[in-house]
Amino acid sequence: MKKFFLSCITITATILFVGCSSDDNDPIAVDDDPTPVNSVLTGQITEDFTLTNDVIWTLDGRVTVTNEATLTIEPGTIIKAETGQDSNASVLIIARNANIEANGSANNPIIFTSVTDNIELGQVAGTNLSESDRGLWGGVIVLGNARASLSGDATENQIEGIPASDRNGLYGGNDDSDDSGTLNYISIRHGGALIGEGNEINGLTLGGVGTGTTVSNIEVVGNVDDGIEWFGGSVNSSNLLVWAQGDDGLDIDEAYSGTISNAAVVMGDISDHGLEIDGPAGSLEGSFTIDGLTLIGNTTTENGEYADFRDNAMGTVRNVYATGFKSSSDVELDNNVVSQNFLDGKIVFQNWILNGADNTIFVEKGGCIENCDDENDENDVFEDLIILNPSFSERAANWTSQGTSGGANMSVFSWTFASSKGAL
Template sequence: MKTIKFLSICALSVLAFSCSSDDDNNGGGNDNKKFDLEIDAQDDFDAQDFKGNINTNIKLSASTEYLLTGPLKVKSGNTLTIEAGTIIKAKSGRTDVFLAVEQGAKIEAKGTAAAPIRFTSDASNPAPGDWGGIVVAGKTPTNKGATAETEVAGLNYGGTDTEDNSGTLSYVIAEYTGAKINGEQEFNGISLYTIGTKTTINNIAVFNGADDGVEFFGGTVNVENILCVNIKDDMFDFTEGYTGKITNAFGVREKDFSDATEDPRGIEGDSNGSNTAATPVSKPTFENVTIINLSADTALKSGAEIRRGSEVTINNLFFGTVGTASFGNRIDTKDDKGDGTVTITGAVQQGNVGEDKIGGTINGTFTTNDNAITIGADNVVSIANGVGADFSKFSWTNYTVKN
C-alpha cells in the first residue's frame, strides 16, 4: 500500500489581500470591450493593475506579486514568460478577469516542483468562480469547422497544424476559477482550444473550480499529471475532436464538498453533438486515472460519460467512494445526440459507483477491490499501489486530504 495523506484544501490557499464585490461583465464573453490598454514594452504595465493586450514579449518575475484586474490577452507573435514561483492574484467578483493566449502567441509558464506558479483569487474569503481562468487557443483541427470562436475570451481557434506550439504550462496551480458570464458562457480552470503536440503541458492542478477543471476543445496535445480537487462540474472534459493522451489524472471531491452542478462527472467526453461523424472524431487515451468521491452530499452523475460520437480508451482506471458517497452511473455511453464508445483495461472499483448505462459500446469490465481505499485511525486515506493514478506525482502541490 502507498499512503496518500489528504488534508483540507484551505491549507493550499495563498493569503489574499483584498476583496471586491463589484462585477463588470465587459470582456468576459465574446464582446471584449475591456481590451483598451496596450502593453508594448516590458515596463509598460502596472503589476497591481495588470490587464490589456500584450503586444511584445514580457516576463513576469517571482519577486513581484501581480494583481490581474481585467482581461489579459497575449497577442499573436508574442510570448508571456512567467518565472517559477510567481504568484498572480485575480481581482475577485468579476467575470472579465482572465488570462487568454491567442493563436500564434505563446505562454511559457515553467514552474518547478519547488517553486510552482500559482493563479489565485485576491479575496479574503476566496470561493469558486471568483475569476475566470486560463484560456489558450491553438491551430490544430476542430470538428466544429475550419475555425471557431471560444466560448469565453473571444479567441479564434482551429486550423491544420497538428504540431501547434502554444508554449508551456508546467507546475501551475489555478484556484477559484470558473466565473459565470451567463447560462451559455462560463470559464473552466484551464481551457485548451486546439492545442498541438509541440505544446508542453504537465504537472497542473485546479482547485475549487466553479465549472470544469480542465477542458480540451479539439487538439492533439499530450498532458501528464493533472490534479483536480473540488470541481463543481466535470473534472476532466474533452470535445470537438481531441485526440491526445492524458497520463496520470487524479480527481477528488473532499468529504465536506457540497456545491455541485446538476450533472457533474469525473470524465465527460463529447465529439460533436450536431454531427457525430464530423472529423476529427474525439479519440483520446487516458492512462492511469483515479476518480474519487468522498462527499455524501453530492453524487457524481457519472464516473465517466462518453457520448456524442466520442471514442475513448482508458487504461488503469479506478473509481472509488467511501461511506455513503456515490456515483449515479459508473460509465454512461447513452445520449440522445449520439452514443459513445469506451474501451477500458485494468479497471477497478470500490464503493457506491453505480452501474453502466449503455447506449453505445463498453469494452472491458471492472473488478471490485474493497481494499483499494482504506481509512486509517487518523482518517488518512490510503490507496493500493498500482491502482489508478500515482498520487505521489502531485507532492509538489503539498496537497493532502483526510476523509
C-alpha cells in the same frame, strides 16, 4: 537596470504607473528600479514580457497575449485576479500564435488565484480560502492552431467563456504539431466566473492546442465549471489534478486526440462528473487516451457520477482506480450513437479497479427521442438499448476488478494545494 517592453498593457504599482491607449502600439520601456511591490496587468500583451517572482501580479479584466508575443512566468510567481462577472471577468488568454512559458517547479509552483486570497510572496497557500470558494475570477485559456472537429466542418471556432466580439478567442486550424509553449507546475484556484447564463470559464481551457505544447503538473482547485477542458487539439497532458470542481473534472470535446496520463479528480460537495466525454461535432474523427486515472468520489454531492460518455464520444480510458462514490453513481453511455461507438471499438475500457463498487456501475442508456423538452419527465420516450446479450454492465466484468489501489501515481501531487489541505 532591467527594462520590460510592453505594448497596450498597463502596469500599476505603488510607485509606478505606465499605460497606453488602444491606439498607441509603440513599445514602452518600464524602469523597474526600485522594484514595485505590486503590479497590475490589463489589456493586451503584444511583445515578449516576463512576470517575475519578486512581486505579486494582478490580472484586472481580460488579459490577452497576442501578436506572436511570449509571456514568460518565473517559477514561484503568484498571480492574483480581480473579481468580475460577465465580460469583465478576469482571465488570462494565450491567443493563437502567441506563447506562454510558465515553467514552475515542485518547490516553486506558479499560482493563479483570487485577489481575496491572503497568500503572500514566498508562500504556496494562504489561510482564508478553501476549495469551496469558487467563481472569484475567470481562469486560464490557451488557444492554438491544431485541428478540432467543429460543426459544419469549420476550421476555427470561438472558445467557450469568451465573448464572440473578441476575435482573440478563436481556436483551431490545421497544424496538429502547433506549439503554444509550456505549462508546468501550475496551480489554478477559485476560478470559473460567470460570463453569461450557464456559461462559466473553466479552470484551464485548451482549445486547438497542438503536440508542440507542454502541459504537465497542473492543479485546478475550486472552479465553478470544469477543471480542465480540451476542445479538439492533440496536446499530450500529464500529472493533472482537479479538486472540488463545480461541474466536471476532465472534459473532452471536438475530437481531442491527445493522451492524458496520470490524472486525478477529487470530487467536492457540488461536483458533477469525474469525466465528461463528447465526440466530434464535424466529420473529423479523433480518439483520445486516458492512461492512469484516479477518481475519488463524494457522497454528499447531488450528482457525483464517475463518467458520462455523450454526443458521439470516442476514446480509450484505461488503468483507472475509483473509490468513494455513492452507490447510485455510474459510468454512462448516454445514447445509441455512443453505444454503437462502443460496439464498434471506438470506446474502449481497460483495467478499472473499483473500491466499493463493481461492474454494474457501467450503464447503457437510450437517448430521449420524444417529449424531451416538457417539464414532465414521466412523458419522455427513450431509445431502445442496443448492447444486448451480454449487456454493457455484463461486458464490464471483463475490465473491472475490486481493489484498494491503482490508477494514478498520487505521489507526484505532493506539491499541490490539495495535498497541503489533506484532500489526497
